[in-house]
Amino acid sequence: MKDWDKIGITDFLLNNSGMSIISLSDTKAILQGTYHLCAHHKKRGDVDFDYGLRIEIPAKFPNEIPIVREISNIIPRDDDHHVNRDKKNYTDSLCLGSRIKILQKISENPTIIGFIEKCVVPFLYSITKNEFVFGELKHYYNGIIEDYEDIFDVSGSNKVIRILLCLSKKKRISNKYPCPCGCGKRLGKCILHNKINHIRRLASKKSFKEEYYQILNEKYLAERKYLMKKA
Numbered sequence: 354m355k356d357w358d359k360i361g362i363t364d365f366l367l368n369n370s371g372m373s374i375i376s377l378s379d380t381k382a383i384l385q386g387t388y389h390l391c392a393h394h395k396k397r398g399d400v401d402f403d404y405g406l407r408i409e410i411p412a413k414f415p416n417e418i419p420i421v422r423e424i425s426n427i428i429p430r431d432d433d434h435h436v437n438r439d440k441k442n443y444t445d446s447l448c449l450g451s452r453i454k455i456l457q458k459i460s461e462n463p464t465i466i467g468f469i470e471k472c473v474v475p476f477l478y479s480i481t482k483n484e485f486v487f488g489e490l491k492h493y494y495n496g497i498i499e500d501y502e503d504i505f506d507v508s509g510s511n512k513v514i515r516i517l518l519c520l521s522k523k524k525r526i527s528n529k530y531p532c533p534c535g536c537g538k539r540l541g542k543c544i545l546h547n548k549i550n551h552i553r554r555l556a557s558k559k560s561f562k563e564e565y566y567q568i569l570n571e572k573y574l575a576e577r578k579y580l581m582k583k584a
């Protein structure tokens with residue numbers, strides 16, 4: 354059995370009396386109940402509000418991201434409110450941000466409390482206030498590309514996609530690839546490889562590979578949509 358206490362499930366439950374464990378196995382833990390959001394922001398003011406939440410924590414946390422659903426039906430199910438729709442395994446889950454950015458935030462405090470405070474509270478605060486004060490999250494494809502351009506300091510979706518490909522390969526192999534930044538050197542000879550190696554530690558090669566194909570597919574869909582609009 355996985356030692357769920359290592360990631361602070363008990364601490365989280367002790368601090369959040371409305372939440373309880375509804376399922377616990379070797380592959381995931383599910384927490385559900387009323388989450389009392391009590392957040393402060395110097396300029397924008399305080400928020401005190403109850404949300405019904407269902408949090409699915411994968412056993413591979415912190416290298417995999419929990420799925421959070423709002424079950425009190427307060428948040429409208431649409432893109433403007435950053436709720437995922439029609440996405441396999443993720444329907445109705447909150448779109449908390451791009452994967453690597455969330456993994457980075459979790460790594461700062463790899464416990465359930467850390468995840469909730471850094472990723473879920475800012476989201477719920479903004480939704481409750483009806484404004485995204487912690488940085489506007491654009492939905493899906495464009496938002497992810499922008500986030501990754503920022504994280505890796507490159508521009509263009511092709512470069513971002515090549516970086517994800519490098520993350521899906523072994524260090525030794527990807528270091529021999531032409532650098533995704535376009536400098537003309539091999540990745541191993543460019544400073545970009547430091548950034549890539551830093552991100553490598555946050556998740557498995559397999560998961561980066563899945564994300565690579567997912568983004569490749571989103572790029573294809575986005576371009577097709579653009580071409581159809583033009584025609």
Ligand SMILES: [Zn+2]
Nearest residue numbers: 532534536543
């Ligand atoms: Zn380079």
